[in-house]
Amino acid sequence: MYKTQSNRDLALELQSQIPYLRPSIHARRANIVVKFQDLYGFTVEGNVDDVNILNEVREKVREQGRVWWALEASKGANWYLQPQVVSISQGIALKSSLKLSTLANAITLKRLIRKGIPPVLRPKVWFSLSGAAKKKSTVPDSYYNDLIKAVEDKVTPATRQIDHDLPRTFPGHPWLDTPEGHATLRRVLVGYSFRDSDVGYCQGLNYVAALLLLVMKTEEDAFWMLAVLLENVLVNDCYTTNLSGCHVEQRVFKDLLVKQCPRIAAHLEALEFDVSLVATEWFLCLFSKSLPSETTLRVWDVLFYEGAKVLFHTALAIFKMKENELLLSHHVGDVINILQKTTHHLFDPEELLTVAFDKIGSMTTNTISKQRKKQEPAVMAELDQRLRRLNTLKMDDK
Amino acid sequence: MATTGNKNINAKLVLLGDVGAGKSSLVLRFVKGQFVEFQESTIGAAFFSQTLAVNDATVKFEIWDTAGQERYHSLAPMYYRGAAAAIIVYDITNHASFERAKKWVQELQAQGNPSMVMALAGNKADLLDARKVTAEEAQAYAQEHGLFFMETSAKTASNVNDIFYEIAKRLPRVQPAANPSGMVLMDRPAERTGGASCCA
Numbered sequence: 001m002y003k004t005q006s007n008r009d010l011a012l013e014l015q016s017q018i019p020y021l022r023p024s025i026h027a028r029r030a031n032i033v034v035k036f037q038d039l040y041g042f043t044v045e046g047n048v049d050d051v052n053i054l055n056e057v058r059e060k061v062r063e064q065g066r067v068w069w070a071l072e073a074s075k076g077a078n079w080y081l082q083p084q085v086v087s088i089s090q091g092i093a094l095k096s097s098l099k100l101s102t103l104a105n106a107i108t109l110k111r112l113i114r115k116g117i118p119p120v121l122r123p124k125v126w127f128s129l130s131g132a133a134k135k136k137s138t139v140p141d142s143y144y145n146d147l148i149k150a151v152e153d154k155v156t157p158a159t160r161q162i163d164h165d166l167p168r169t170f171p172g173h174p175w176l177d178t179p180e181g182h183a184t185l186r187r188v189l190v191g192y193s194f195r196d197s198d199v200g201y202c203q204g205l206n207y208v209a210a211l212l213l214l215v216m217k218t219e220e221d222a223f224w225m226l227a228v229l230l231e232n233v234l235v236n237d238c239y240t241t242n243l244s245g246c247h248v249e250q251r252v253f254k255d256l257l258v259k260q261c262p263r264i265a266a267h268l269e270a271l272e273f274d275v276s277l278v279a280t281e282w283f284l285c286l287f288s289k290s291l292p293s294e295t296t297l298r299v300w301d302v303l304f305y306e307g308a309k310v311l312f313h314t315a316l317a318i319f320k321m322k323e324n325e326l327l328l329s330h331h332v333g334d335v336i337n338i339l340q341k342t343t344h345h346l347f348d349p350e351e352l353l354t355v356a357f358d359k360i361g362s363m364t365t366n367t368i369s370k371q372r373k374k375q376e377p378a379v380m381a382e383l384d385q386r387l388r389r390l391n392t393l394k395m396d397d398k
Numbered sequence: 399m400a401t402t403g404n405k406n407i408n409a410k411l412v413l414l415g416d417v418g419a420g421k422s423s424l425v426l427r428f429v430k431g432q433f434v435e436f437q438e439s440t441i442g443a444a445f446f447s448q449t450l451a452v453n454d455a456t457v458k459f460e461i462w463d464t465a466g467q468e469r470y471h472s473l474a475p476m477y478y479r480g481a482a483a484a485i486i487v488y489d490i491t492n493h494a495s496f497e498r499a500k501k502w503v504q505e506l507q508a509q510g511n512p513s514m515v516m517a518l519a520g521n522k523a524d525l526l527d528a529r530k531v532t533a534e535e536a537q538a539y540a541q542e543h544g545l546f547f548m549e550t551s552a553k554t555a556s557n558v559n560d561i562f563y564e565i566a567k568r569l570p571r572v573q574p575a576a577n578p579s580g581m582v583l584m585d586r587p588a589e590r591t592g593g594a595s596c597c598a
Contacts, residue, residue: 161467164418167436203417203467204441242472274476277462280442289441331408333460336445383472393504 039119040214040293041174046345053347057294060350065118071108080109081128110305114357116349117301123217130304131232132224144220148187151194158193158201162186169206176210185210188223192230199230202239204284211288215297225304234308235372238284242383249283249311250276251375252368256312257319260360264319264326273332278339279315287314290343291352298349307365310356317356318342405455409569410462412478414502415487416495417466420521423552424487425463428562433553440465443477450566457566459483478506483515483565488536490520490549491528496536503543515568516545517561523549524556 034051038044039058046054072079082105117125127133136143166182175181188209193201208229212222230239237245254275258265268275281289286303287296303310319326322342329335346352413421422437422444429448446461462477464470478484484506488499499518506516518540520531533549540547546564550557 161417165439168439171434171436171438202469203439203465206439207441239469241469243469244472247472272480274479276473276476277443277445280473280476284441289438332410333445333447333458340445386472386475389508390501390505393508 037174038293040211040297042170042293043172044292044347046347050345050347057348061116061118061294064116065120067115068112068118068121071112075105079105080112080125113301113305114353116298119215119297122215122297122301123221126215126225126300126304127221130225130228132221132228135228135231136224144191144223147191147194151190154190154194156193156200159190161203162189162193162201162206165203165206169210173210176214181213184213184219188213188219188226191223192226195227196230198237198240202243202284204281205239207285207288211293211296211300214293229304233303242387243284244379244383246280246284247379247383248372248375249308250280251379252371253279253283253312253315255371255375256316256363260316261319261323264323267327267329268335271329271332271335273335275319278336282315282318283311286311287343290340292344292347295346295349295352298353302353309363309365309368312363312368313356313360314352316360317352318346320359321352321355405571407455407457407569407571408460409457409482409566410460410480411483411485411565412462412464412481413485413487414464414474414478414506415466415519416489416492416498417468419466419487419489419492419495419499420552421466421485421487422463424485424519424521424550424558424561425461427552427555427558429461431555433555442470442473448562450562452563452566455566455571457569459562459566474505475509478510481511481514482569483517484510485517485519485561485565486545487519487521488531489522490531491522491525493530496520496531500539503545507543513570515565517565518545518547519561520547520549521552524551524554 033045033047035043035045036051036054038054039061044050044054082102113125113129140146163186166186167177169185170176173181176185185206189201189205192205192209193199199205205226209222209226212225213219216222216225235245235249237243238249239246254265257275287299291299299310299314318339322338325338326335329338413425415421422440423433425444425446426432426434426437429446440463443462443464446463447459448461449456449458451457462481464474464477484502486499486502486506488495503516503518506514518536520533520536536549537547546568548557548561548564550561552558
């Protein structure tokens, strides 16, 4: 079941195998579009400038690794995994146990994570800081294997949909799109569908789980990351029956856009452009279908540490970055093209995250929770109304 | 530009239908002339645009290809709001998908724009051996509910361009064209200039 070590270290392997691409001056002049594999094995199409940016990003990832090693050397191994450091940054510290050095570590860690976790450390750091390790520790060690064995041959609407989606999840990826990749992803998704039957399986989770598999060392850890994400990190009911949580997030997002980017919001409103048309996919796939892989994972680095507010920071930043262009657009199609082009070419995570955290006003998890509470009744009423309307239609039909 | 005397129409078009009926494949065939066996599953909706020239106008379709899974249907109003046209897709080898298509027709007729042009597409028409929905049954349903009906195959391209052309022709024209017989010269793939004459 776990003989996939070679594949699991895909990122590292690819990193060492792929030589720097040195585009010739002719290619540059012709602005030729080239295809290449990124750090996580995804095929990317881009121009010569994109290739150069990706090379720079690789170099930055290495530099960031050196920063982490240096800190480890001075603060001790796994300093960032101490429970107190974790809890302080998440705002749940006990005053009595507060030591200055712990506080300093927490501040360092927050800054460090926003600058990116080196890919080799991601499995360990994510697993611990997200709360997945804690979640796993509350059940017997054999939980995952028992679950997988117990549900192996069961057929449900969820498993049927999962089977339908396996070959449609990042098709062409050198590991995910192999029989072994499909089987592994299937086990994680099917396992989760039985863990939480309210969620079962929702399209979109296939992309999230696939990326988790590429990052984490084992499928079991990927499973726990998925669990902590759905049960603790994201808003409730994001993926259940009528996606009510997702509707709530979209309304909160629209309000935030009005507050943080009023000119853009007003312009888009005049064009009758509903930002949810594009943002729904961002929130449900946690950007994995829109941003390049390393950029997505940089967002996830912060997501697992600081919580779901990070999704709002990121989404707002994408609009903010293109403010001038968006204000000049006259048409819904133009707006979508600008946003799609932007997200697909965000090869430099720094470009996005700098805007997300320095140019977007700060939000606390608390204010977001309050906003959600405010929106919930309207969402429920709207969903309920639609359901009743449809039911009336059925009655008329009889 | 050569479109002087002709009208340019922007039309929002939405594709609705059961999961795996082939909505994305139809769009991909129409917009890019391609077919892939495993199309990435659509989350929320995907946006495409494509311009067609019909005899009296140039129609720019803004296409919303929606996700098929049941729980995504709560998002549908956002995509069909203000749409000028809809293609409701089912899979001819799957009767449940035809039943689901009927529900979409109901919902659109109750909620959508009353002048919306609606097409019913029985997709995967290349899989004749596995057929579960007859063309007669679908045709009768379409007629009764004021839709037009075509069986399509995104795989072989059969009737794919045709269904979009037919929609383009049926879209309401605000005013009569000044030059109905004029030729429109546009930069677009040659295969589409042949109009509705594709391999049926």
